[in-house]
Amino acid sequence: MRDPLDGFGSLLQRRQENSGIIFTEPRDSANGSFIFPRTWPISFRETSTINITWTTNYEGINLYYYQRGKVATSIQIATTEWYFWEVRTEEANVTEPFVFRIVNAHGTNDEQLNGGFWSTSFFIRRDTPADTVTSASTSISSTSNSATPTHTASSVDFSSSLTASSPTSTTSSTSSSLPPGAEEFVQGADSSLSPGAIAAVVVGAVLGAAIVAAVGFWYGRRKIRNVRPPAGPAELTAPPSLPPQWKSPEPPAPPVELYTRPPELHGDRVYYEMPSNHN
Secondary structure, three states: OOOOOOOOOEEEEEEEEOOOOOOOOOEOEOOEEEEEOOOOOOEEEOOOEEEEEEEEOOOOEEEEEEEOOOEEEEEEEOOOOEEEEEOOOOOOOOOOOEEEEEEEOOOOHHHHHHOOEEOOOEEEEOOOOOOOHHHHHHHHHOOOOOOOHHHHHHHHHHHHHHHHOOOOOOOOOOOOOOOOOHHHHHHHHOOOOOHHHHHHHHHHHHHHHHHHHHHHHHHHHHHHHHOOOOOOOOOOOOOOOOOOOOOOOOOOOOOHHHHOOOHHHHOOOOOOOOOOOOO
16 A cells, blocks of 8 residues: 655654643644644554544645654645554653644745644653553543544544554453353454444344243243153953853752642542453
8 A cells, every 4th residue: 555655755844843832722723623633631652553634725734743842743745634643753752742733835934834723732652561551542532522523434543543553452341141152252342343333242142042042941841742641550441251150950840740730629520431351
């Protein structure tokens, strides 16, 4: 990618010198104003990258970079309204604040000396091994609401670039009631997602866990209902009929004559024929 400074170079302007003023508020003019940086106090970590943004009606500009009480370094830029700058300084002492100034690159000497507009002052911090990114992110967070709506993308670019160049990272530890796996996913996405996107991920994870639990409960109930009850005791059946047993024969009926009354008893006269050989 082509460096926007190619063909212009960096010049040391001996005539431009900061008088020692600390700009706690930006100094705007009818010809333009800074959008970022625009708050006080603010600090940038050395070697990080920030997006300097402004609005102006100049056709060409010189962007000056001062340390309090020091001679300025100038960057000549074609007509744009932003510049990505890697925070750096050759000064050994960084306790004094710095400031940006823009002037008309095609203006008169008087306009070069006294014209233009100024940003707020800022500090450059050199990290020691004991430093963490937490302090840098805290100092930068105050700028998130300072940009106008038309330059929201510039503020976002600055925040993301500063985060990407941080040597260490800190993760806040909070108690969470998320389902297993959801918290790690949210922590992994924290550095690249907006708060709204993170909230959507959390809500989606919780809803997904609730749906899975409901489906499992329903399936378990249905499985229980479909289980057949254990077989009960076998029904008792009637024993098979036994073959008829042997019976003793009944006694024979008495002779018929035993039950016949003799004719004499009926009053009938009975005649008997004598045998022929009777004498």
